[in-house]
Amino acid sequence: MNKSFSKKKIITAIVILTLATIIVVAGAVFITTVIKKSLYQTVYDAKKEVLEDSVENTKIHIDNMRTQIRAEHPEYSEEKIKDEVIVWLRDFIYKMNYIDDSYIWVQEVYNFDGGDKYAIRLIHPNLKDTEGTLLSTRTTDSEGNFPYKEELEGIKKDGHVFLNYTFKELYSDRVSRKLTYSSLYPDYNWIISRGVSVNKLDDAVEKIQAVEFPIILVIVIIYGIAVVTILIYALILWHRANGLEDIKKKLSKEIDLSHKANKARAKFLFDLSNDVGTQVDEVSKYTELAIENIDNREKLEEYLKKAKESELYAKNLLNDANKMVFIEEDNIEIIETKMDLRDNTKNIRGLIPSLTKNKDVEVEVGEGEITHYLVYADEIRLRQITMVLLTSAVRFSRPGGIINCNLSEIPSKKEGYATYRLVVEDKGVSIPEELLNQMVAVFQDETSREDSSENSARYSLSIIKRILDSMNGTISMESKIGNGTKFVVGITLRIAEDK
Numbered sequence: 001m002n003k004s005f006s007k008k009k010i011i012t013a014i015v016i017l018t019l020a021t022i023i024v025v026a027g028a029v030f031i032t033t034v035i036k037k038s039l040y041q042t043v044y045d046a047k048k049e050v051l052e053d054s055v056e057n058t059k060i061h062i063d064n065m066r067t068q069i070r071a072e073h074p075e076y077s078e079e080k081i082k083d084e085v086i087v088w089l090r091d092f093i094y095k096m097n098y099i100d101d102s103y104i105w106v107q108e109v110y111n112f113d114g115g116d117k118y119a120i121r122l123i124h125p126n127l128k129d130t131e132g133t134l135l136s137t138r139t140t141d142s143e144g145n146f147p148y149k150e151e152l153e154g155i156k157k158d159g160h161v162f163l164n165y166t167f168k169e170l171y172s173d174r175v176s177r178k179l180t181y182s183s184l185y186p187d188y189n190w191i192i193s194r195g196v197s198v199n200k201l202d203d204a205v206e207k208i209q210a211v212e213f214p215i216i217l218v219i220v221i222i223y224g225i226a227v228v229t230i231l232i233y234a235l236i237l238w239h240r241a242n243g244l245e246d247i248k249k250k251l252s253k254e255i256d257l258s259h260k261a262n263k264a265r266a267k268f269l270f271d272l273s274n275d276v277g278t279q280v281d282e283v284s285k286y287t288e289l290a291i292e293n294i295d296n297r298e299k300l301e302e303y304l305k306k307a308k309e310s311e312l313y314a315k316n317l318l319n320d321a322n323k324m325v326f327i328e329e330d331n332i333e334i335i336e337t338k339m340d341l342r343d344n345t346k347n348i349r350g351l352i353p354s355l356t357k358n359k360d361v362e363v364e365v366g367e368g369e370i371t372h373y374l375v376y377a378d379e380i381r382l383r384q385i386t387m388v389l390l391t392s393a394v395r396f397s398r399p400g401g402i403i404n405c406n407l408s409e410i411p412s413k414k415e416g417y418a419t420y421r422l423v424v425e426d427k428g429v430s431i432p433e434e435l436l437n438q439m440v441a442v443f444q445d446e447t448s449r450e451d452s453s454e455n456s457a458r459y460s461l462s463i464i465k466r467i468l469d470s471m472n473g474t475i476s477m478e479s480k481i482g483n484g485t486k487f488v489v490g491i492t493l494r495i496a497e498d499k
Contacts, residue, residue, distance in 0.1 A: 044179070044198070046247070048162060051102070051181040051194045058104060058192055059185050062089065082188060090123050102196035107135060109189045114152055122190065141166040142175055155184045155191060163195075281354060283307045306347070332381075332463075332470045338496045339379045341370065341420075345407065348386055355390060360399040363390060368408025372418040375493040381467050382491075388460045389424040389487045396485070397426055412492060422489040 062085060069076065069084050076084070093104050106123040114137035121133045137149035147165040154161025160183040166175055180195035286307035293299035345367055352363045386405065393403045403426040412419040468475050473491035 047100075047179060047196055048181065051179070051196065052160075052183075055104065055181055055183050055192050055194050059183065061092070062185060065089075085188075086122070093123055094125050096125075098196075100196050102194055104192065104194045106193075107191050109152070109155075109191060112152065112156060114149060118152070119148075119191070151180075151182050151191065151193075155182065159184050159186075164198075282351065306350070332467050334378045334381060334467075334470050336376045336378055336494075339375060339377055341373045341375065341407065342367075344379055344382055344386075348383060348390075348405070351387065352390075355387070355394055359394055359397075361394050361397045361401050361403060363394070363403045363405065365405045366407075368406055368421075370407070370409045370420075372409065372495045374496040375418065376496050377493045378471070381471070385464050385467060385489060386422065386424070388464050389422075389489070392460065392487075393424055393426045393485065401426055414492060416495055417492050418495050419490065419492045422491075423486065424489075425484065425486040427484045 065085055065088055066081055069081050073081075073084075089106065093106070096104060103125045105121075105125065105127075107119045108122045109119045111118040116136045116138065117134040118137055119135045121127065121131055121135060124131055135148055137146060137152055139146070139148050141147055143166055145165050147163055150165075151161055151163055154163070160181070163180045163182065164177060165180070166177055176197040178195045179198050180193050182191050182193040184190070185192055286303040290300050290303035290307065293303065345365060349365050352365065356363055390403065390405060397403060403424070406423050406425075408421050408423075410419050410421050465475060467473075468489065468491065471491055473489060475487065475489050477485065477487050479485035
């Protein structure tokens with residue numbers, strides 16, 4: 001009886017242990033599968049957001065480049081501008097090097113109804129030899145799908161679409177499945193796409209699955225070790241899941257910052273266009289005056305000189321904007337010539353009516369005690385610094401406000417040089433506190449690049465900060481809500497002898 005009981009007990013224990021092992025193994029497999037699917041979906045969603053953001057940013061870069069070319073070459077036709085954009089965009093795409101071996105390509109649609117020759121392959125870094133090839137919506141991939149047709153239908157419906165299809169990998173003959181985001185650039189009927197192979201993600205999942213079998217085998221053989229192994233494995237996967245979730249949050253934050261930066265740059269370029277437009281008006285005005293006084297050589301030369309100065313000022317604005325938005329260079333070129341500070345003050349006074357147009361604001365431009373008027377300096381840059389500060393003051397002034405702009409000379413310890421102090425001050429300016437803190441940060445944090453991308457006002461101040469850095473100058477700002485704002489610029493210039 002005892003022996004029988006012992007035998008039954010042993011059999012029961014074995015059965016329980018076996019069932020427990022099966023349950024643990026099944027539970028481990030289930031948990032592993034769920035976590036892997038979650039990891040896969042997390043990375044997959046993050047990749048979709050990155051693809052969309054990069055394509056939409058490329059469209060913004062195209063808009064900006066068109067604006068730049070049009071400003072630099074007003075004589076160009078729209079077709080010529082388009083050709084220049086294609087040259088720039090091809091070089092831009094070819095130089096891209098993403099860590100996931102993805103790439104951007106462009107095709108131009110001729111017929112939105114589809115069919116043969118509905119589009120042409122315009123730019124494709126993986127198929128350079130086939131650029132210029134006509135495309136057909138009847139083309140299938142290796143699985144018999146119609147990716148071009150599906151893409152065109154999505155573009156016609158929403159202007160953008162996500163696709164899954166097979167393709168040949170970059171730098172390889174390997175055929176893989178691709179996740180692609182495509183978006184229409186309507187001005188040129190371009191479909192701009194970026195795709196990435198999902199095989200790398202699939203390979204990672206397969207490697208994890210290959211590890212499962214020996215783990216399960218170990219669980220069956222040695223139950224205790226298997227349980228510990230499963231627990232450790234589950235903890236590792238849990239940790240990885242948390243890590244990838246953090247990565248997703250960071251990616252989401254970066255995408256959000258990118259969207260905000262793009263909106264800020266668009267606003268900056270809008271403000272820039274107004275500033276350039278003002279200079280174009282000045283060029284037109286002085287050109288008309290020159291024509292009216294064509295027989296008066298002295299007047300003719302004076303008006304043509306002023307028109308040229310306004311042209312150079314507008315060109316510098318565009319060049320600086322290009323450096324801020326595309327090149328992100330630290331230093332700005334300074335070209336020093338002999339100049340008279342009194343002429344600079346006179347020119348600034350001439351720009352005030354355009355600056356305060358449709359604004360109930362008064363701007364007073366004056367000079368304090370100055371001993372040395374003749375100096376070597378970049379006259380265009382000095383005027384740009386003053387006009388940006390005046391523009392900022394006018395923008396945030398209440399109706400009826402008064403803005404004072406004063407240039408004075410202070411003692412300099414450097415022989416042969418004079419130090420000048422430019423003060424732009426208003427009374428009753430109402431700058432939002434959040435924007436005020438951001439503007440102060442531009443001057444305090446010289447290494448910050450993200451800070452200079454929040455709004456158009458800070459873009460302009462960032463350019464001024466870089467100009468002054470290149471001239472070894474300084475700038476500071478004092479402001480209190482409702483009590484006005486004061487900008488103070490300090491700069492040392494080489495004295496020019498009056499011969």
